[in-house]
Amino acid sequence: MAKTLFQKVWDxxxxxxxxxxxxxxxxxxxxxxxxxxxxxFGMIRDLGLKVKxxxxxxxxxxxxxxxxxxxxxxxxxxxxxxxxxxRKNTKDFGIRFFDTNTGTQGIVHMVGPEQGITxxxxxxxxGDSHTATHGAFGAIAFGIGTTQVRDVLATQTLxxxxxxxxxxxxxxRLAPGVxxxxxxxxxIRVLGVNGGIGYAYEYAGSTFDAFTLEERMTVCxxxxxxxxxxxxxNPDQKTFDYIKGRPYAPKGADWxxxxxxWKSFASDPGCRYDDVVKFDAADIRxxxxxxxxxxxxxxxxxxxxxxxxxxxxxxxxxxxxxxHMKLSPxxxxxxxxxxxxxxxxxxxxxxSDLREAAKYLKGRKVSPxxxxxVVPGSQLTAIQAVxxxxxxxxxxxGFEWRGAGCSMCLAMNxxxxxxxxxxxxxxxxxxxxxxxxxxxxxxxxSPVMVVAAAITGQVADAREVFKV
Amino acid sequence: MSLAKITLVRASAVAVPGDDIDTDRIIPxxxxxxxxxDGLGEHAFRDERTGPDGKERAHPLNTPEAAxxxxxxxxxxxxxxxxxxxxxxxxxxxxxxxxxFTAIVGGSFAEIFFGNSTALGVxxxxxxxxxxxxxxxxxxxxxxxxxxxxxxxLKVSCEGRSWKATIPAAARDGLxxxxxxxxxDLLGDDGAVNKTANGLAYVAGK
Ligand code: SF4
Numbered sequence: 306m307a308k309t310l311f312q313k314v315w316d317x318x319x320x321x322x323x324x325x326x327x328x329x330x331x332x333x334x335x336x337x338x339x340x341x342x343x344x345x346f347g348m349i350r351d352l353g354l355k356v357k358x359x360x361x362x363x364x365x366x367x368x369x370x371x372x373x374x375x376x377x378x379x380x381x382x383x384x385x386x387x388x389x390x391x392r393k394n395t396k397d398f399g400i401r402f403f404d405t406n407t408g409t410q411g412i413v414h415m416v417g418p419e420q421g422i423t424x425x426x427x428x429x430x431x432g433d434s435h436t437a438t439h440g441a442f443g444a445i446a447f448g449i450g451t452t453q454v455r456d457v458l459a460t461q462t463l464x465x466x467x468x469x470x471x472x473x474x475x476x477x478r479l480a481p482g483v484x485x486x487x488x489x490x491x492x493i494r495v496l497g498v499n500g501g502i503g504y505a506y507e508y509a510g511s512t513f514d515a516f517t518l519e520e521r522m523t524v525c526x527x528x529x530x531x532x533x534x535x536x537x538x539n540p541d542q543k544t545f546d547y548i549k550g551r552p553y554a555p556k557g558a559d560w561x562x563x564x565x566x567w568k569s570f571a572s573d574p575g576c577r578y579d580d581v582v583k584f585d586a587a588d589i590r591x592x593x594x595x596x597x598x599x600x601x602x603x604x605x606x607x608x609x610x611x612x613x614x615x616x617x618x619x620x621x622x623x624x625x626x627x628x629h630m631k632l633s634p635x636x637x638x639x640x641x642x643x644x645x646x647x648x649x650x651x652x653x654x655x656x657s658d659l660r661e662a663a664k665y666l667k668g669r670k671v672s673p674x675x676x677x678x679v680v681p682g683s684q685l686t687a688i689q690a691v692x693x694x695x696x697x698x699x700x701x702x703g704f705e706w707r708g709a710g711c712s713m714c715l716a717m718n719x720x721x722x723x724x725x726x727x728x729x730x731x732x733x734x735x736x737x738x739x740x741x742x743x744x745x746x747x748x749x750x751s752p753v754m755v756v757a758a759a760i761t762g763q764v765a766d767a768r769e770v771f772k773v
Numbered sequence: 774m775s776l777a778k779i780t781l782v783r784a785s786a787v788a789v790p791g792d793d794i795d796t797d798r799i800i801p802x803x804x805x806x807x808x809x810x811d812g813l814g815e816h817a818f819r820d821e822r823t824g825p826d827g828k829e830r831a832h833p834l835n836t837p838e839a840a841x842x843x844x845x846x847x848x849x850x851x852x853x854x855x856x857x858x859x860x861x862x863x864x865x866x867x868x869x870x871x872x873x874f875t876a877i878v879g880g881s882f883a884e885i886f887f888g889n890s891t892a893l894g895v896x897x898x899x900x901x902x903x904x905x906x907x908x909x910x911x912x913x914x915x916x917x918x919x920x921x922x923x924x925x926x927l928k929v930s931c932e933g934r935s936w937k938a939t940i941p942a943a944a945r946d947g948l949x950x951x952x953x954x955x956x957x958d959l960l961g962d963d964g965a966v967n968k969t970a971n972g973l974a975y976v977a978g979k
Contacts, residue, residue, distance in 0.1 A: 344863075387808060433860075455956070598858075621791070
């Protein structure tokens with residue numbers, strides 16, 4: 306019978322049916338970081354358990370790392386305590402730790418792919434909701450809570466119920482100035498922030514075929530913002546080319562066998578989906594959020610919605626959003642004053658994002674009223690960017706060039722908004738308080754739109770600013 | 774490991790209405806700078822409860838009824854739709870539970886939040902839109918009113934009114950049978966786990 310990738314991976318990893326009807330699912334790869342793992346290690350110590358597969362568990366540190374302090378001890382003693390706890394836990398249990406002194410540390414969702422740990426046809430879990438990012442490689446990747454981190458550490462399995470599969474097809478070519486980030490913001494806007502509850506999203510169609518792995522990661526990353534626990538793209542030659550030669554990639558004769566195996570996991574032609582939704586790439590324009598959920602978005606050349614135009618359920622959240630954002634319904638978002646520009650995060654902190662942003666930034670200057678920071682998502686990305694001279698392009702234009710980490714995507718390190726500053730951000734969440742000030746405001750957009758905002762000091766249409 | 778069977782929670786209720794309440798709002802990220810969950814209870818909804826000026830503002834958790842829930846370590850929180858969306862942080866249900874709430878009733882729950890809550894033994898039951906509106910109105914009119922969350926019988930009742938509630942079968946089964954923490958089951962058949970692992974080339978190193 307024809308099957309989806311999701312079903313094939315699920316079947317290959319199903320251990321047994323549990324008494325409550327859930328499936329005990331084997332998790333081939335476990336990624337951990339400093340925020341959601343210490344309590345889990347505490348629990349397994351309390352229970353007198355061991356890490357069952359330390360060689361299938363990989364750690365890095367990202368959320369609390371101050372991106373402007375290269376030396377320890379960090380000025381925040383709690384951050385220091387958290388990194389040391391992870392060092393101790395990984396050492397005690399024999400887990401590989403991509404630490405800050407290795408040149409390989411970075412946001413957990415960047416480290417897995419960079420190291421070749423993220424592979425097709427595998428199951429991946431991480432105590433982080435953006436784990437779906439790894440689905441770009443044809444993996445089934447779940448974000449989990451801390452108690453489940455304990456479960457995976459102790460048993461390498463999770464108790465889960467299967468998901469339905471929705472195929473989201475995008476076909477055609479994106480217009481100039483339109484990026485993968487716009488595609489996913491558009492999908493979430495149309496399907497809603499809870500439209501994906503109960504589903505895995507399979508992204509497909511000619512637009513995805515043409516995307517690089519980095520673009521596919523940008524889309525899969527934000528599946529959770531659409532309510533879907535995981536999202537994936539079927540593996541193809543581009544996937545294999547990306548993995549080849551990376552430290553954890555299979556080598557020699559194993560490589561050919563692995564590629565054959567990986568190919569077999571792709572969804573079969575004619576398989577059944579629980580739902581299919583189609584988009585035309587030509588309809589998608591640069592998209593920005595105006596509210597406090599990632600689904601509250603408009604095309605840059607549209608007006609923000611009038612409250613009367615919304616249905617009952619959305620109106621209350623929208624009214625709340627307008628009040629928080631200090632924006633007015635039924636007016637354009639273009640031209641809104643911007644105080645901070647943040648380029649980075651696991652959505653858009655990869656080398657291709659930095660290259661594309663630098664391409665338009667070169668020779669231009671950040672507006673004097675804007676504080677702009679660029680934060681490569683990983684040390685490997687930072688090293689590559691420096692090699693290409695991108696750091697110079699950014700600093701000459703007036704951006705601060707930082708070390709690798711989550712930075713201003715969330716407020717667990719010193720990078721925070723102050724007061725009601727408005728931030729043009731390439732990250733994935735515009736929740737109230739997300740960027741560290743309870744009155745701070747976040748407008749999500751693509752990296753090139755962040756650059757346009759940085760130099761004009763406003764929410765701007767990058768297509769006009771750069772005449773693309 | 775023997776766990777309590779959670780078949781029914783009868784306790785004072787506090788309504789925290791609103792849809793799409795994300796986990797950053799439930800527990801702001803700065804409180805995730807910790808290596809234990811201790812002390813999270815007092816910071817539940819911190820930035821909604823305290824203004825930028827550091828002063829307490831009007832919020833359902835700043836009321837005497839909420840304080841009573843904290844004291845009793847027992848209470849029902851009534852919320853909206855898509856509650857707990859966003860970050861996977863277990864710190865969110867931990868903070869609600871440590872505040873004192875032992876059951877949540879809403880319209881719908883984000884999946885990771887739901888799973889994290891169940892693993893703590895905090896049942897999250899869903900009501901239809903109209904029924905939830907009715908319950909919310911009752912609780913808002915009379916904060917602290919007693920609400921019965923019947924996990925086994927799949928209903929929620931208050932003031933003589935009763936509504937049909939839903940919860941995924943596996944979660945209900947775990948709660949009412951005292952098996953809401955899956956670790957015992959997951960540790961139950963090591964042979965089967967090893968067999969699956971050996972069949973996976975990337976795990977077995979084949
Ligand atoms: S960059 Fe942002 S979304 Fe990604 S892992 Fe870090 S905090 Fe989470």
